[in-house]
Amino acid sequence: MGKQTAQQGVTDDTASGLARGLSNRHLQLIAIGGAIGTGLFFGSGKVISLVGPSVIFVYMIIGFMLFFVMRALGELLLSNLNYKNFGDIAKDLIGPWAGFFVSWNYWFSWVIACVADIVAITAYVQYFNPGIAVWIPAMITAVALLVLNLQPVRAFGETEFWFAIIKIVAILGLIVVGLILVFTGFTSPTGTEANLANLWEHGGFFPTGFGGFILGFQLGIFAFIGIELVGTTAAETRDPHRNLPRAINSIVVRILVFYVGALAIIMAVTPWNQINPGESPFTSMFAMVGFTGAAFAINLVVLTSAASSANSGVYSASRMAFGLAKDRQAPEKLGERTARSVPRNAVFFTAVFLFAAIPLLYAGDSLLAAFTIVTSICAANILFTWGIIVVSYIRYYRKHPDRHAASRFKLPFPRITPWLVLAFFAFILVTLYAGEDTRIALILSPLWFCLLGVLWWFTKKRLIKNGHPLTASIPVVTAEEIAENYRQGTP
Secondary structure, eight states: OEEEETTTTEEEETTTTEEEOBOHHHHHHHHHHHHSOHIIIIIHHHHHHHHGGGHHHHHHHHHHHHHHHHHHHHHHHHHOTTOOSHHHHHHHHTOHHHHHHHHHHHHHHHHHHHHHHHHHHHHHHHHHOTTSOTHHHHHHHHHHHHHHHTSOHHHHHHHHHHHHHHHHHHHHHHHHHHHHHHHTTOBOTTSOBOOGGGGTTTTOSOTTHHHHHHHHHHHHGGGGTTTTHHHHTGGGBSSHHHHHHHHHHTHHHHIIIIIIIHHHHHHHHSOGGGSOTTSOHHHHHHHHTTOHHHHHHHHHHHHHHHHHHHHHHHHHHHHHHHHHHHTTSSOGGGGOOOTTSOOHHHHHHHHGGGGGHHHHHHHSSSHHHHHHHHHHHHHHHHHHHHHHHHHHHHHHHHHOHHHHHHOSSOOSSTTTHHHHHHHHHHHHHHHHHHSTTTHHHHHHHHHHHHHHHHHHHHHHHHHHHTTOOSSOOOOOOOHHHHHHHHHHTOO
């Protein structure tokens, strides 16, 4: 299925045109990094202001549902190792139009998410230098992301590996410090005592009522964008039949530790109603208790996290554009790659849109307002991508019961779980419409899908006229076959 390239020390997958240069440690840390996004560090303060301590339930419920999405994605990817991304899965199981829609939508979602990350990075830079012009960090970040993604995939894997290590160490350090403050009864200079009782003594777990709790979902969903990144790295991961299940199964532990654990500790040290929604609660916790040096360090870590998220976004979006070009559903120039298997033109095409962050920074009343608008649009669009994954699974379960029966990585309760997840996504759409500052995103999203419909009509017409298939065929190579080859000692 592939060949070994001595120069690169990686496997070149001729079917995808990409190199399998990501090892298990890369995949595991990319999975963790994808689950710890900018929404947790920068956006969670706004969510806390809406729902109070019940934010931990918001993240638990969202994480629980998305775990099922990832299990469905994992089974789909392993049912045919020639599936390289969601577009391949959708076009094979639903139809060519679905592959076109989900691929371009995912590309667009990540471009928007990267713009949001650049907005967040600008906010963090202003913490260190309040007088800096907002266009400077935005411009430097966009150029840096372009340069990083022009490197071979192993360089991307190494970058994300160390970015993820920084995030993990920072959050675990925060949890340890927070626990020490709680158990020692630390009192801040403002007179606030660190105590677990802070979670329920300021209006209870649901201080803004059930309505406030429901509204928390529309912002909380953005924190999980990137959790599906494990799926987009499948084409460039060694031994996916071994490594993908490990990465996906660890999602529950990551959510409990990095979301529920970290935010519970933050609100135990700093009562929820004293957290500034315009700041990262991770930095404001240390600032409130007087640890200015630690707050400085955490802000630096949060900046790194935003850079990591944006780097992953450019990677994912460029691979989607590359896949579309291979199917002649995007300009064929985007399907070209360098001698080191980097889809250079797709990277350039994606990175150029990041400069849209600069006018956006000047359009809103505040960086948080700009961040909220962009993340709401992104959340509305990513729901479509996640929804297509689930619908693809429903089709797979009906069309290929033999593959499901042979799978060693099955989605739990496959008859019920997909429908439960789709109902939850419908609920999220309702919450997006209910929120005043997120309603505009839901209103604008249909315009984007109308545009995609027009583009698909022209693309389909062009392909038929030129005698090309609407989409490339995908031969079947299952993970079970590969695993059996490994057991028998054959490559």
